[in-house]
Amino acid sequence: MQNSNKSTNQNLEICPYYSPDYKAIPQYLEMEAGESLELHSKTTNHLIFILTGDIIIDFNQYINLPISENEMFFLPKNNTFKWKAIAKTTLILTGYNTSVFPCSTIKTKILFKRKNTVKFPCRGIPMKDAIKSLVYQMKSYIDAGINCHHLYILKYKEMYLIFKHFYTYEEIIQIFYSSLGSSPLFVDQVLDNYLKVKSSKELAHLLGYSVRSFEKLFKENFNATPYKWMQDRKVNQILQKLKDPAISLKQIMYEYKFITSSHFNFYCKQHLGGTPMQIRNGDKDNFTSK
Structure with a gap:
C-alpha cells in the first residue's frame, strides 16, 4: 500500500x-x-x-x-x-x-x-x-x-x-x-439576449434594468463583470468558429461586425495570439484566449 x-x-x-x-x-x-x-x-x-x-x-x-x-x-x-x-x-x-x-x-x-x-x-x-x-x-x-x-x-x-x-x-x-432569488430568470434572459447588443449598457436597457441594478445582479449570477463576461464569450465563440473550416472568415467577420480584415486580424492577434488564418491552419500553436 x-x-x-x-x-x-x-x-x-x-x-x-x-x-x-x-x-x-x-x-x-x-x-x-x-x-x-x-x-x-x-x-x-x-x-x-x-x-x-x-x-x-x-x-x-x-x-x-x-x-x-x-x-x-x-x-x-x-x-x-x-x-x-x-x-x-x-x-x-x-x-x-x-x-x-x-x-x-x-x-x-x-x-x-x-x-x-x-x-x-x-x-x-x-x-x-x-x-x-x-x-x-x-x-x-x-x-x-x-x-x-x-x-x-x-x-x-x-x-x-x-x-x-x-x-x-x-x-x-x-x-x-x-x-432561487427574486429574479430567477435573469440568467436565461442574459443568455437569450446578449448577442443582440454591443455593450452591457445596451443589454441592461434591453432587459429593463438600470445599469447599476443590472451590474449587481450580473455579478451575483455570473461572478464576473458584464463587460468581461461578454468579451470572454465573444473571444471563445470566435475561436470555435475559426476552428470550423465550414465557416468562412467573411461570415465570422459579418456575424461579429468587424468592418475590415485588418480590424479582424488585429482583434485575433490581441485576444487569440495569431491571425485568423494562422489559427485556422494551426500555424500558431500557442495561441490562447485571454
Missing part, C-alpha cells in the same frame, strides 16, 4: 496543473460533540453532507436548524453559517463557483414556477443512495491524498446530473430553495 501511495504522489507531482498547496475541495471534517465551526464566503456556494452524527446550524433568520446523519444542506454564498456538533460528527463540505443554478440542465423557469408550491423544510434533506455513493467516493479520493481540482469539478457535474435523474423538481427546489 505504501508503494501505491508513493506512486500516486509521484504521478501528481509531474502534473503541470497539480498544486500541493491547493486547498482540496471537498473537505472531510471530524467534529467532537459541542465543537463549533463558522463559514463565510462571498463568492462560493457550498453543500454540506453529514456522514455520521448530528449538527445544528444558524444563518440569517434560521436558528438551530437540524441536519442529521445521511442528510445534506445547501449553503448559499453571501451568508455566514455557524454550526455545532450535537454528537461526534463526520461530514463532507464541498465548495464551488458556478454562474448558473447548480442543476444547470434543468430550466430555471420550471423551478421558479414551482417554487411557490413548495415549502422550504428548514432542515437537512435526505441523501439518496446515488448521492451517498458519490460523496463516499469523493471521501476515498481525499483519503488517498488526491488534490486535483479538475477531478472534483467532474464529480460536481456528476452530482448535478444525479440531482436531475434521482430527485423530483420539488426535492431539487427544497435543496436549493435559498438560491
